Amino acid sequence: MSVENSHYLPNPESSAPPPKIEVVGTAAGAPAAPEGATPTTILVTLPPGSDGAPPHRHSGPAFGYVLKGEIVFELEGEPERVVKAGESFWEPGYDVIHYQDGNNLxxxxxQFVVTMFCAPGQPMLVPVSDGNWISASTSGRHAPDVRPKEGAGSPPGAGPFEQLTPPVSRPSRPPASAARSARAPAAAPHA
Structure with missing residues (x-):
């Protein structure tokens, strides 16, 4: 069986046409979901020109599919890219910052749908705050530390995360809307 039809099982009980099943994305090399993860699927609708969510992290991997339009997608250590309707994306979560998910139009x-595998007791996404940064080795940028605390006995009010190093300054980043207007229009395809 090929990958394209491996999810189809013939139904000898039915005389109706079979379902059309297409693989719209795969995530080779994706990390395992946290133990006891809660899969959560959300639908995100971005108004025209929306910058999307501020930089953030997830407590586990996330897998998405763009339903309509185009989104600007950028993860720590990777170049910014545009994901168009009909294309999928994924991110490893954990220590990797998700810098952009704005509307490219x-x-x-x-609009996109994303399924996140959230660690038990952890929020779906954790905004990156300038007061909670550590040095990120993959991109040279500074990243907040949102790794779950290990062990018990947290001081009152410490929350589920701890700051492992003193805060450092972060290079400022223009919003996605500024990056969109700075990009040159794409060249027309050859006829």
Missing amino acids: DDAES
Whole structure:
């Protein structure tokens, strides 16, 4: 059986046409979900020109699919890219910062669905705050430390995360809307 039809099982009990099943994305090399993870699927609708969520991290891997429009997608250590309707994306979560998920279109709404595998007792996403940064080795940027604390006996009010190193300054980043306007229009395809 090929990958394209490996999810189809013939139904000898049915005379109706079989379902059409297409693999829309795979995530080779994706990390395992945290033990006891809660899969959560969300639908995100970005108004025209929306910068999306601020930089953040997830407590586990996330897998998404763009339903309509185009999103600007950037993960720590990777170049910014545009993901268009009909394309999928994934991110490893954990220590990797998700810098951008804004709408690449100024004149139309974009929409994507994403399933996140959240660690038990952890939020779906943790915004990156300038007061909680550690040095990130993969990109030269500074990254917040949102790794779950190990062990018990947290001081009152410490929350589920701990700051492992003193805060350092972070290079400022323009919002996605500024990056969109700075990009040159794409060249027309050859006929």
